[in-house]
Amino acid sequence: MTVLxxxxxxxxxxxxxxxxxxxxxxxxxxWRDIFVTGKEFWVFLAxxxxxxxxxxxxxxxxxxxxxxxxxxxxxxxxxxIVALTAFLTALQTVSFPLIMEFSFTREIEDRLLAPLPxxxxxxEKLLLAVIRALASAVVMFPIGALVLGSAxxxxxGVPLLIASLVLGSWVGAGIGLTLGTMVPxxxxxxxxxxxxxPLMFTGATQYPWQSLDSMxxxxxxxALNPLTYxxxxxxxxxxxxxxxxxxxxxxxxxxxxxxxxxxVGIKGFMRRALT
Amino acid sequence: xxxxxxxxxxxxxxxxxxxxxxDGLSFTVQPGEIFGLLGPNGAGKSTTIGVLxxxxxxxxxxxxxxxxxxxxxxxxxxxxFAVVPQQTNLDRSLTPRxxxxxxxxxxxxxxxxxxxxxxxxxxxxGLADQADDKVDWYSGGMAQRLMIARAMMHEPKVLFLDExxxxxxxxxxxxxxxxxxxxxxxxxxxxxTTHDMDEAAEMADRVGIVDHGKLLALDTPExxxxxxxxxxxxxxxxxxxxxxxxxxxVAALTDVAGVERGEAVAGGPIRLYLTADPxxxxxxxxxxxxxxxATLTNVHMGAASLEDVFIDLTGRGLR
Ligand SMILES: Nc1ncnc2c1ncn2[C@@H]1O[C@H](COP(=O)(O)OP(=O)(O)OP(=O)(O)O)[C@@H](O)[C@H]1O
Ligand SMILES: [Mg+2]
Numbered sequence: 001m002t003v004l005x006x007x008x009x010x011x012x013x014x015x016x017x018x019x020x021x022x023x024x025x026x027x028x029x030x031w032r033d034i035f036v037t038g039k040e041f042w043v044f045l046a047x048x049x050x051x052x053x054x055x056x057x058x059x060x061x062x063x064x065x066x067x068x069x070x071x072x073x074x075x076x077x078x079x080x081i082v083a084l085t086a087f088l089t090a091l092q093t094v095s096f097p098l099i100m101e102f103s104f105t106r107e108i109e110d111r112l113l114a115p116l117p118x119x120x121x122x123x124e125k126l127l128l129a130v131i132r133a134l135a136s137a138v139v140m141f142p143i144g145a146l147v148l149g150s151a152x153x154x155x156x157g158v159p160l161l162i163a164s165l166v167l168g169s170w171v172g173a174g175i176g177l178t179l180g181t182m183v184p185x186x187x188x189x190x191x192x193x194x195x196x197x198p199l200m201f202t203g204a205t206q207y208p209w210q211s212l213d214s215m216x217x218x219x220x221x222x223a224l225n226p227l228t229y230x231x232x233x234x235x236x237x238x239x240x241x242x243x244x245x246x247x248x249x250x251x252x253x254x255x256x257x258x259x260x261x262x263x264v265g266i267k268g269f270m271r272r273a274l275t
Numbered sequence: 276x277x278x279x280x281x282x283x284x285x286x287x288x289x290x291x292x293x294x295x296x297x298d299g300l301s302f303t304v305q306p307g308e309i310f311g312l313l314g315p316n317g318a319g320k321s322t323t324i325g326v327l328x329x330x331x332x333x334x335x336x337x338x339x340x341x342x343x344x345x346x347x348x349x350x351x352x353x354x355x356f357a358v359v360p361q362q363t364n365l366d367r368s369l370t371p372r373x374x375x376x377x378x379x380x381x382x383x384x385x386x387x388x389x390x391x392x393x394x395x396x397x398x399x400x401g402l403a404d405q406a407d408d409k410v411d412w413y414s415g416g417m418a419q420r421l422m423i424a425r426a427m428m429h430e431p432k433v434l435f436l437d438e439x440x441x442x443x444x445x446x447x448x449x450x451x452x453x454x455x456x457x458x459x460x461x462x463x464x465x466x467x468t469t470h471d472m473d474e475a476a477e478m479a480d481r482v483g484i485v486d487h488g489k490l491l492a493l494d495t496p497e498x499x500x501x502x503x504x505x506x507x508x509x510x511x512x513x514x515x516x517x518x519x520x521x522x523x524x525v526a527a528l529t530d531v532a533g534v535e536r537g538e539a540v541a542g543g544p545i546r547l548y549l550t551a552d553p554x555x556x557x558x559x560x561x562x563x564x565x566x567x568x569a570t571l572t573n574v575h576m577g578a579a580s581l582e583d584v585f586i587d588l589t590g591r592g593l594r
Contacts, residue, residue, distance in 0.1 A: 023352065028380035036368040061465060104363035110374075110425070113328065114381035115353045274332050275289065275325070 006213050022116035026124055033128045048089045048136040049143060052081045056147055059206065062081075073197055075149050075152040078144045078204035084230040085140045086165050088200070090133035090172030091179075094265075098180030112273050120262065122269040123215040126173040126262065133169035157237030159226050160247055162235065167229030167254035168226040173260025175199075181268030201226030224255040277342040279433050279464035280304035281325060282342065285336035286476060287322050287488075287580070296322040298488035304466060304481075306432075309459055312468040312478030313581065319488035320468035321361055324435050327466075328358040341432045354382065357426035358435040363418045367412045371421050372397060372406040375428050382429035389428070396424040400454065416447040427463075434458060436467040440474060452478055474582040484585060491588040499584045507553050508583055509560070510544040510575040516568035521545060531559045540586060544573070548583075 037044055052078035060074035099110035111121055145151030182192055202218075202225045209232055211217035222228050235242055280394065287297040297319040304310040312320045325331030326338050329349040336346045337547055341355040364452050366374050372393050379389035395488070397406045400420040405413070413421065417440065426434055440448045455478060469475050475482045476496040482492045492499055515524055521539035529537045533551030540546055549556055553576040 024383040026379050028377065031380070032366075032369075032377050039368070105367060106360070107363040107366050107368070109330075110366060110378055111381060112330065113353055113384070116351050117350055170555065212377075241446065251278060274330065 022120060025116040028125045029114060029121065030128060032111070033124070034131070037132060044132070045139065047092070048085055049139060051142060052140060053147065056144055060148055061232045063089030076149045076208065076235065076242055077206060078148060078151055079234040080231045081144060082137050082140045082201065082273050083227065083234040085166060085190070085199060086133040086137040086169050087172040087203070088135040088196070088231055090129040090169040091131045093129040094173050095183070095191065096177030098125065099183055099185050101256060102181070103185045112158040116147040118270060118273050119266050121146050121273070122266045123175060125181060126170065128164060129173035129176060130169040131196060131231060131260050133172060137153070137165050145196055147174055147253055151156040152239045154238055154240060157206035157240060161234060161237035163251060164230055164247070164254065167251060167258060168227070168233070170258040171226045171230070171261060173264050174258055177265025178268060181265060187188050199225060204231040208232070208242055209245055231254040278303045278305055278339070279306045279308065279341060280310070281337070281339040281465060282323070282327070282351065283337040284314035285326060285338055286321065286334045287331060288334045289485070294473060295488050297326070299512060300338070300485070300488065300490055302483050302490060302493055304464060306464050307462055308466045308480045309455065309467065309478055309499060311475040311482040312466065312485055313470065313472070313475045313482050313585070314485035315470055318485045320485060321437055324358065324437050324466070324468060328356060328435055329353060332473070338543075338593065340404070343518065344466065354429065355434060356433040357429065357431035357460060359419070359422045359426050359437065359439060361437040361441070365418060367410045369410070370407050371410055374421065375425050375482060378425045379428040384429070392428055396427060400424040401450070416443050419443065419544060420453070427458070431463065433464045436465060438468055438470070440469070468480065472585070476581050482581065484588060486589050496581060499581060500578070507546040507549045507576065507578055508552050509556065510545070510577070511560070511564075511571060512544045513564060514570040514572065518568055519569065524564070527563055527567065528560060531556060532561060534560070538586070544575070546583070546586065
């Protein structure tokens with residue numbers, strides 16, 4: 001093709017041409033979700049911070065007062081709790097609203113009819129989940145420090161901390177997308193019982209993975225949970241003196257599981273969006 | 276001129292189903308028309324709308340909206356049509372006004388444009404005073420109006436309304452009809468589905484009658500009723516005498532002069548299609564019934580309606 005063959009580009013100032021673009025629709029949909037999050041900010045905060053906060057308080061403070069755990073356990077627990085919070089926030093941001101929006105409320109339909117490829121509506125959900133998860137992690141650090149009276153900090157680990165939290169949130173969001181498009185609304189409580197609870201406690205959030213050397217079977221189970229790699233990476237970033245899985249392994253596993261769950265989740269999303 | 280809607284040999288079979296929900300449908304809607312799809316529950320009306328609005332994947336066939344192939348070019352097509360579905364799908368996390376504004380935002384309108392348009396739409400649809408209430412507080416009729424207002428926010432060429440007046444009281448229904456005619460006068464093509472004959476006859480320029488996913492007839496309401504033998508019908512609610520049955524009664528009644536044809540509507544009256552004035556046919560009909568000791572409980576005379584057309588086409592009532 002020669003230069004002469006290329007059609008003259010239509011002037012972009014014309015509103016009719018500029019108007020429908022996938023990028024603008026995507027931004028508007030993301031803005032809708034951020035707007036709604038902002039409207040219900042206190043609900044959001046309670047939703048993400050309360051449970052980990054109690055966990056932190058009981059395990060690191062109450063048990064410590066009774067002499068059952070040491071001070072250093074608190075510093076081990078806080079990064080794990082931050083990882084857990086980010087992971088669960090991402091997962092729940094996608095899964096629960098999606099289950100409702102696809103069934104009872106049908107709310108998502110208006111966005112599915114926006115002028116953008118359908119899969120991008122799912123991608124937007126993932127992006128929103130990562131944003132909310134990072135926000136919750138940012139909130140958890142100072143609140144946790146307040147509860148504990150001190151917090152571990154290691155400035156060299158910040159890049160790893162950010163990278164692992166972004167990737168870990170993405171994995172959580174991907175699992176949320178997979179669940180949200182797979183689980184019918186009548187089974188919503190089943191998610192909690194048989195999926196969320198095991199995920200929470202086999203994710204090496206309350207214990208370092210290598211401390212399980214004497215419990216081989218549980219160590220294997222834990223190794224199958226992507227959350228483990230997020231917890232390990234966050235601990236490697238914040239409290240590197242505690243033995244941990246090599247960060248590069250963690251990041252690779254997170255990238256792989258993020259890709260897998262995103263793929264499966266988007267497939268499920270397309271199946272629900274287009275009958 | 277490019278047709279507003281073109282459907283050609285459209286087939287949709289849902290997964291794990293052994294019959295086609297839409298079974299070889301073809302029709303064309305001209306720009307500026309109000310087109311009605313009339314059919315009983317499960318006829319495939321919503322499925323057809325679903326394909327045309329890119330929410331249902333066609334099994335085979337072609338579908339175009341405003342010249343745009345909705346199967347191959349779904350994203351571009353979405354700027355050209357809007358749809359008001361059968362069930363409410365308003366965004367309950369947003370106020371009614373925000374529902375309109377965000378919809379316009381998804382379609383790329385600037386902030387000033389969308390706020391101005393939202394205000395104008397709320398006014399037009401009589402919702403200005405409740406514009407900032409909770410969507411949950413809206414009655415069914417208000418929600419329906421809000422959904423049409425939302426649909427119009429991005430200035431579609433074709434508007435699909437899936438059973439727009441089901442569940443509305445007579446007054447809201449009139450309001451809705453008025454709004455739909457308004458839209459047409461502004462050049463919007465309207466495709467609506469209904470299982471209400473009167474609505475189809477009242478609203479639509481042309482009506483397609485569908486059943487089991489197939490198009491049975493397509494014409495203006497007048498054209499459809501004109502095609503029916505005779506212009507009047509006689510409905511007889513009859514209890515057959517001992518040893519007699521409705522089928523035999525119908526056969527006997529068809530022999531009366533002026534009766535072109537008759538049928539026993541399942542669970543309903545005997546319906547006679549007349550070529551003569553009902554008044555002149557009534558006396559001999561009663562004589563026949565009396566001769567077979569059948570009890571006549573009710574008589575209704577009338578002009579053939581779309582309902583008769585439907586019964587004629589399918590051999591059963593619409594509801
Ligand atoms: N998602 C689906 N999965 C499987 N079958 C479906 C689905 N949606 C509709 N059907 C079937 O397809 C057929 C046509 O349904 P459709 O909703 O198009 O009918 P309709 O004419 O809109 O009826 P109604 O007047 O009740 O709204 C029905 O037999 C229905 O059971
Ligand atoms: Mg329907």
